[in-house]
Amino acid sequence: MRRVTASATLLALAIAALAPGLRAQSAQEPEEPSHLGTWTHTIEGLEGPVALDFGPEGELWVAEAHADRLRRFDLSGEQARILEDSSVWGGPSGLAVGTRLYVSDPARRRVVAVGRETWQEVDVVLAGTEELCDPRGIAAVGGRLAVADGLGGVVRWLWRDRRERLGEGLLACPTGVALTSDGWLFVVDRDRARVERFTPEGEHAGGFGDFGAFPGLFAAPQGIATWGGRVFVADTENHRVSVHDTEGRLLYTLGTHAIRPREGEGRLHYPAAVAVSSNGQRLAVAEPLDGRVQVFTRAPGAEPPKDPLRALAPQASPHYGPPIALDGPWMLLVEPETHAVLVHDLRTLPAPSELTAFGRRGTNMGRYLRPTGVALEAASRRAWVVDPTRATLDEVRIRIDPEAPLNQHLGAAAWVRRIDLRAWKRDLAGVQAFFDPAPSEVEWDARTGSLWVLDQRNRAVLEVSPEGACLRTLGAGLLLRPTDLALGSDGVLWVVDELAGRVVGLRTEDGSVHRTLGEGALQRPAGVCVDGAGRVFVTDAARHRILRFDPSEGLDLQIGREGLGPAEFRGPRGLTLDGEGNLMVVDHGNHRCVVVTPDGAFVRAFGSKLYVRPAMRPESNAPESSSPEGEGR
């Protein structure tokens, strides 16, 4: 029997009881120059490891978002304990080890504390929409507790009797926090590609970093740790860990991009979290997409030696995704590395041609900090893009005649207008809204001319008029983390709920629930589409497959498995149908798009050659024999 309490007194006692030295950093640097950077071992077989921390005995705790569990590993990487309970944490996204374990529970918008041994006794540390929107990384050191509130755009900071919101108006999407033993707070802001510093009194004291690929710059950094006057940043989309001093000067980078699937031993692929042991002898890096944690130890020298062979290898090709939209001859894809929206023409299949690109990263009008959703209507040559970080919905006109001969035209996209959804705060029709909307996906409704917009902060679907007014909301109170939506010809709007592991069908006429799909079968649903026969297709990014649901039979087909070959996927995300009724899948982890029939037969793949060839010519391209040299997009 678990006991869940929300005792502020208990909380204060618990935080005060945290021994200052539990995660304390040694003030003593090793006498001989050394660095954390020699790979020792990998812990495989994890399900979405998104957070980790070392305990006082050197043990490593890992939070697995896809499995709703925490696992403890000893120094050699052997599993020692497993704490698994989705009723306590749903998709745990942050973890800090002190005298107790502090765990982010984004499904319930709360942070809980449990004993490391008596974990059945649960204290709610922070909860409620007034306190938290989207808890991510946690740090607990010396009586201080810091929680990154990602979509909330702040850090919740608790110390003695102070409960403050740091970085309001400065931070866009903080995902990681780290505390030094003397109380300095470092915050990694994913969408601004920055690290911000706060004094022990909670005052902002500058920061460092900017978006880019050169050493010292960041691309969607998510995790952070400190030890011995050094700041370790999990630089997710640069596939490395950057090591800085506390003033922000780059000391060295750790890890190179794992180009071949499952390439490890120091090669990194989307590292999302980093932790350093209290004695500074070990560093662990979590890679959710690859389901693993790599552990590094100290080595002589101030920084790792350069790998001359690796230095000659080309940069890995850009990824696609997560969103995809298709209408007529055109297809829209987002390139995460540049934040550009790519307009492709499908008439040149098997490889579509890129006609133009628009957007790209930036804060000016017409640019994006994180474009996560796109919609398209070829007949009127219009596209829509949503950016949850900026709370914007953009309309773009593509000045190309879809019937005209194919021709690339880099200036063809004209930005028409932007709707700032923050203007709707507390004015969303039908529900009481607590947060500025964070639009994460968009769908065009040809029947009415409206747009359906997913709002991740308020966990609802908004109907938006062409004039930019919010007409009504659907699904409020039903959804935990909506990530994608698709409108069926029968007027049912299918909404993917990533954290709940299901797809909810909402009737657009009245917002009532038509049906829910996938409970128990979907682990981390990501993308959805529906065909003319009413069959619903859903990508499962955690299980690397697509599920097909028949309107009468329910789940009737599983398509694909993990891999690089034909009809194999790695973290599939966005999904849509082409004009022939085939499924177009954003195979995000494999840097490509894959086309399969509705029955699961492989048709083609396009994107980076390195990743397309094993699907198109599997007999001559075993993944293990692929060479990164000379391959590019």
Next chain:
Amino acid sequence: MSARLHLARAALLLLAACAEAPDQGAGAAEPAPEQPGAAPPRAEAPGQGTATQPEEAPEGPRVVPSNGDGFRLEWSTEPSPPPLNGEFSVRFRLLDAGGTPLATDLSSLGVDADMPAHGHGMNVAPKLVQADGWVEATPLLFHMPGAWELYVDLTEGPLTERAQVPFEVR
């Protein structure tokens, strides 16, 4: 050896093709980027009724509709046409569909420029000054040759709409 011969032949063919290419005329203004079958260029000169390249248009203010047809932009540059890698200013006002000037607050306006094919903008940030119903934005700088787009954005409540003018800078 055979491969080298093929390479040499290809190089000769390429050179020959280049020699036969028609002379584009050094220093001439290239046509505005236009897609075959694309929608008509949006720039129009009052009284002319035809789309023209801005630097080829008659002197004086010209008018373009905004991309969402919510307003019209009447504009001119000083000097005209804008120089390559030299500062210039743009003077403009916004009109409704009937040609009546709109009362606009400077805080609701934004002016910027971009090179879509290169994915970058200007390296200066223009300041806006309002006088006699007109707005002057200065400085602007097209620091490299190629296709540029000048943007004027109008924000009203949650909506921001854009008018844009293409330039081919040589």
